[in-house]
Amino acid sequence: MRLAGGVAAVLVVLASAAQAHRASDAFLTVEVDGSQLRGHWEIALRDLAAIVDIDPDRDGEITWGELRSAQPAIAAGAERALAISADDRACSLRAVDLQVSDRVDGRFAWIELAGNCPSAPSQLSLRYHLLFDLDPTHRGILVLTSAGVTQTAIFAPERALMLLRLAEPSRWRQFDDYLGEGVHHIWIGADHILFLLSLLLPCVLAGSGGRRGFAHLPPALVDVLAVVTAFTAAHSITLALAATGVLCLPTALTESMIALSVLFAALNNLRPVIARARTRVAFGFGLVHGFGFASVLSELGLPTGSRLLGLAAFNLGVEVGQLAIVALAFPLAYALRDTDFYRRAVVGGGSLAIGAIASWWFVQRSGLLAVF
DSSP states (O other): OHHHHHHHHHHHHHHHHHHHSOOOEEEEEEEEETTEEEEEEEEEHHHHTTTSOOOTTOSSOOOHHHHHHTHHHHHHHHHHHEEEEETTEEOEEEEEEEEEEEETTEEEEEEEEEEEOSSOOSEEEEEEOSSTTTOTTOEEEEEEEETTEEEEEEEBTTBOEEEEESSSOOHHHHHHHHHHHHHHHHHHOHHHHHHHHHHHGGGGEESTTOOEEOSSHHHHHHHHHHHHHHHHHHHHHHHHHHHTTSSOOOHHHHHHHHHHHHHHHHHHHHSOSSSSOHHHHHHHHHHHHHHHHHHHHHHHOOOTTOHHHHHHHHHHHHHHHHHHHHHHHHHHHHHHTTSHIIIIIIIIIHHHHHHHHHHHHHHHHHTHHHHO
């Protein structure tokens, strides 16, 4: 039992650390009108605080007065973090105003931008390096508009430089961007990962009580593939419905239900209510997780004129990331399936830890903390 407790403690620390890290995204809009540039840049105040001193009294509360006082430093930081060239000739870019905007995931500084290029460009080169040296998970979401044509791009540490043709946006680049973001999102989504792991842990154990491992690989592999396929089919349906605006749920409700799905899957491992019907659980709760994926995709935005391409690429990226997790977890689980360590420490202790984490997530996301 001490071993199980130790494994559970490690899982709590690791998963809590993953949850503590909120996605770091900034949203950059640029409009090209002849040789003129204008737009705005939304940067989360929590991210801005990492590069500019916007809380000098260190009370954890950023006031409008503190933000206005730091406006010159904020403008200088923004101008250093973004460089734009038109047909290989540098454009001027400056921050001309500062406001505050509220988004689903917190408060953001709204930095208004203006600039000039030597001439009306046929292509733009944008070099973005906000926060990349501090946070490799940071993403810059770009929406670029020129002559009525809108295209999108996603900056990351490995994609800090973008060359965009204004007349004909590259669909392959957009596909590649959204594919990568799908993989990235599931890899940083601790709740999605823990739900999937909770369903997969018992898949290598035979019988309703899970007292022994499967004698042969094929039955265990079929069980795993059935769970993964059901989860994939379900979240693909609701992701598509939500991303196209057909059916949407409030973000707070979706996130609370995702936490409950993780809790149920973990508790079902400890005291099975649905012993051999994990496929139905994966499909039912997978519908909820699809709305969670859609909330991320709504922040990224779908490229104008190729919405289905962006949706398909993002969904495919989620599947690639998911299969990578399964490819890592399943061989280990199968190799350890007949050991007391696996049944007690991994399945028992791991499910107990996951259940505790999911309970805390539900309290956080449902607003129950505010009641107390």
